[in-house]
Amino acid sequence: RTLSGDAFPLTPNPHPATDTERAALMTDPVFGKVFTDHMARATWSGGSWGDRGVVPLEPIPMHPGAAVLHYSQQVFEGLKAYRHADGSIHLFRPTMNAERMIDSAYRLAMPPLPVDDFLAACAALVQADQRWVPEADGAALYLRPYLMATETSLLVQPSDTYDLVVTASPVGAYMGGGGGVSIWVSRGYHRANDGGTGEAKTGGNYAASMLPQQQAKENGCGQVLFLDAKEDRYVEELGGMNLMVVLGDGSVATPRLSGTILPGITRDSVMTLLADAGRPVRERDIEIDEIREGVASGAIVELFAVGTAAVVTPIGELRSDDFALTVGDGKAGPVGSWVKKELTDIQYGRTADDHGWLIRV
Numbered sequence: 001r002t003l004s005g006d007a008f009p010l011t012p013n014p015h016p017a018t019d020t021e022r023a024a025l026m027t028d029p030v031f032g033k034v035f036t037d038h039m040a041r042a043t044w045s046g047g048s049w050g051d052r053g054v055v056p057l058e059p060i061p062m063h064p065g066a067a068v069l070h071y072s073q074q075v076f077e078g079l080k081a082y083r084h085a086d087g088s089i090h091l092f093r094p095t096m097n098a099e100r101m102i103d104s105a106y107r108l109a110m111p112p113l114p115v116d117d118f119l120a121a122c123a124a125l126v127q128a129d130q131r132w133v134p135e136a137d138g139a140a141l142y143l144r145p146y147l148m149a150t151e152t153s154l155l156v157q158p159s160d161t162y163d164l165v166v167t168a169s170p171v172g173a174y175m176g177g178g179g180g181v182s183i184w185v186s187r188g189y190h191r192a193n194d195g196g197t198g199e200a201k202t203g204g205n206y207a208a209s210m211l212p213q214q215q216a217k218e219n220g221c222g223q224v225l226f227l228d229a230k231e232d233r234y235v236e237e238l239g240g241m242n243l244m245v246v247l248g249d250g251s252v253a254t255p256r257l258s259g260t261i262l263p264g265i266t267r268d269s270v271m272t273l274l275a276d277a278g279r280p281v282r283e284r285d286i287e288i289d290e291i292r293e294g295v296a297s298g299a300i301v302e303l304f305a306v307g308t309a310a311v312v313t314p315i316g317e318l319r320s321d322d323f324a325l326t327v328g329d330g331k332a333g334p335v336g337s338w339v340k341k342e343l344t345d346i347q348y349g350r351t352a353d354d355h356g357w358l359i360r361v
């Protein structure tokens with residue numbers, strides 16, 4: 001199946017990056033710091049979506065009273081376009097992102113963007129900026145679709161106008177740089193609570209993670225791990241990725257989707273690939289004490305983070321105020337390495353896409 005971007009007609013950028021400029025920008029880009037020549041956009045007003053198009057990337061003029069600037073009525077997504085050896089470009093499970101953005105929008109009382117519009121916007125942008133899709137293994141074009149409230153109003157109520165924007169960034173690894181990342185277990189600060197917005201992909205959840213993420217960094221760690229807000233006892237997710245735990249008996253576990261955890265698409269894909277290989281992943285409550293004691297005793301042999309940006313990143317160390325533990329030998333373990341290879345082989349077209357996860361653009 002090939003996606004059409006026809007619903008988002010192109011207004012070409014009159015001053016695109018030259019090939020030399022683009023090549024320099026695409027050499028080992030910092031995640032999310034480099035943007036392509038165009039962006040996709042649409043607007044919601046009068047009760048429907050319109051004004052669809054792909055236009056030159058430029059600042060978005062906004063009234064200082066725009067609702068999103070005050071009360072953060074916003075949702076976003078993250079997905080990647082991969083270049084295969086034959087030059088063709090493919091999106092990985094984009095329909096799941098489209099559906100998740102509808103769920104997130106519902107929680108933020110925002111209008112849903114139809115799945116077909118989401119897919120067409122992504123396809124049109126990738127087609128317009130296809131020369132920005134990297135060829136290097138491990139690199140991809142990261143798409144960032146988002147919806148935001150644009151009504152000029154300081155009333156705390158849903159906006160009556162919204163913008164859809166999709167940007168594209170050539171990216172490599174989000175973190176880890178090949179080795180294991182150190183994780184800081186946040187005590188006292190939480191990301192989400194029951195009935196809150198934890199399972200929606202909204203900027204506010206990430207805003208809540210900034211201070212604990214900064215503390216992680218101050219303590220020499222690359223990522224923060226959040227515990228549940230009710231009991232400060234069960235592991236939930238990292239600052240922007242889900243967590244997988246490999247036990248000494250070879251079984252794999254991951255925190256269940258309790259309503260406070262983002263239902264990750266990489267999480268689901270990794271669970272599917274492991275189940276296919278006869279290693280079903282148990283979704284359950286996992287106490288931080290189980291992880292701490294398990295890592296110390298060897299009953300837990302591997303931890304890894306999974307996400308669109310993070311792909312599969314091994315966790316080499318676990319730290320908090322009162323402990324510091326090396327996970328296994330501190331490097332990538334066999335289960336994480338295996339599933340990373342399986343997943344990326346599908347994404348880059350090196351193996352059969354038996355699940356039909358790729359859509360060509």
Ligand code: COI
Nearest residue numbers: 078079240307308309310
């Ligand atoms: C993603 O993995 O796409 C995310 O949105 C997470 C963010 C930390 C980049």
